Amino acid sequence: MSIPLSLIDFATIFEGERPGDSFKRSVALAQKAEGLGFKRIWYAEHHNMESISSAAPAVLISHIGANTKTIRLGAGGVMLPNHSPYVIAEQFGTLAELYPDRIDLGLGRAPGTDMNTLRALRRDPQSAENFPSDVVELNSYLTGRSRLPGVNAIPGKGTNVPLYILGSSLFGAQLAAQLGMPYSFASHFAPTHLEHAVQTYRDNYQPSEQHPEPYVIAAVNVTASDSTEQAHDDFYKVARARVKNMALRGRQVTDEQLDELMDSPAARQIVDMLHYTAIGTGSEVKEYLDGFVKTAQADELMISLQSPNTEATTRNMEILADAWIN
DSSP: OOOOEEEEEOOBOOTTOOHHHHHHHHHHHHHHHHHHTOOEEEEOOOOSOTTBOOSOHHHHHHHHHHTOSSSEEEEEEEEGGGSOHHHHHHHHHHHHHHSTTOEEEEEESSOSSOHHHHHHTTOOGGGGGGHHHHHHHHHHHHHTOOSSTTOOOTTTTTOOOOEEEEESSHHHHHHHHHHTOOEEEOTTTOOTTHHHHHHHHHHTOOOOSSOSSOOEEEEEEEEEOSSHHHHHHHHHHHHHHHHIIIIITTOOOOHHHHHHHHTSHHHHHHHHTTOSEEEESHHHHHHHHHHHHHHHTOSEEEEEEOOSSHHHHHHHHHHHHHHHTO
């Protein structure tokens, strides 16, 4: 039996769109994913990015939850150093009360933005050093075992929202193992340490009351289409858009200039971040993912759909579900 498939939705803003357009697409994608049998959808906290509108995951999750019925929803993740653990407990406790047994909370240590924007968030760049203790504090509020006498998260207390440690290095793997929490590796954009980090997590896992066994979610990109040629064409369009957004940061260039940039070392470095990508027809994508599951020792796959527009994204998801879930 195949392991579960889930989705990460960046609420992508395509060229010429407003963030509101991406939110409408996120609702439609979640409804479609629910019907196709995907296990969960996560939304990632990013700030000051022209093509990503999921800056406030809790707000977006609430909107998606009101327009779906059964699929699990969560943050993949909340960048905890940007926030007070108490406020996050209240936010996700509220979500858990609104949508019982449907809410997850993945936690990341990175800021999810640049240093100037971090200052705009009014957070100390050194706050990441408190990440392990902040995770423990947050969990204490959600389990109803607050470490501060007389201070409880209402809503939040006793909701036991499942926490997941996100990571792209050994730090997250070691922390998740130490705390006895599930671990999600961001191999969809940070492929380098996947195998080492997962093995470290499994070798050092300390069972907890909530999670007696280790659990690994590995993220992987998928570009599926009705033909191999179309899938590779779609992926190239995605790669071009990614280079344009990351390397140029909003600066306008001609197609010819972008063609030249695509051959540069800087562009190759950006595209290499998508190293773990299944490209092709349904059968080709399934074959790739079968191998990836073994490489990542994964209990669940978190899919990042890499398609150049709404129609291609929908078809990508349908082909993937038909090949893996059905």
